[in-house]
Amino acid sequence: MLKRTRLFGHKTRLTFALPVDEPEGVVSVVGDxxxxxxxxxxxxxRRNGTRTxxxxxxxxxxxxxxxxxGGVWFDDEHADDVDHLGSVVHL
Known part of the structure; x- marks a missing residue:
């Protein structure tokens, strides 16, 4: 899940969220x-059963x-687009 919060100066706080146990182990968001x-x-x-x-x-x-x-790469189905290069958001 992605949550967008508009900030001052044409910036956005983008929060990335996944279930606490799927996938197992440590997860990082990596991007441009x-x-x-x-x-x-x-x-x-987090206490609510997610990781963010x-x-x-x-x-x-x-x-x-x-x-x-374990080197498992995956995309976010809630992104604006997903293609062969990964997930895309338009802010």
């Missing part, structure tokens, strides 16, 4: 906004994917 570096934006467990991380992004088009323990 963090140089595709795993571990930089690791999802954190928020990133403040400028207006524009951004690509991302999730990377789970």
């Amino acid at each position: 906004f963090n140089g595709w570096l795993p571990g930089r934006h690791e999802l954190t467990r 991380v928020s990133v403040i992004l400028p207006a524009g088009v951004h690509r991302f994917r999730y990377l789970a323990t």
Whole structure:
């Protein structure tokens, strides 16, 4: 799930959320906004049964994917688009 919160100055807080146990292990969101570096934006467990991380992004088009323990890459079905390069959001 993706949650968008508009901020001042043409920026948006984009919150990435996944169930607490699917997939198992550590999950990071990696994308053009963090140089595709795993571990930089690791999802954190919350009391409500989800794992989340928020990133403040400028207006524009951004690509991302999730990377789970064991080298498992996957996309977000709630993104604006998903293609052979991954998930896409338009902010």
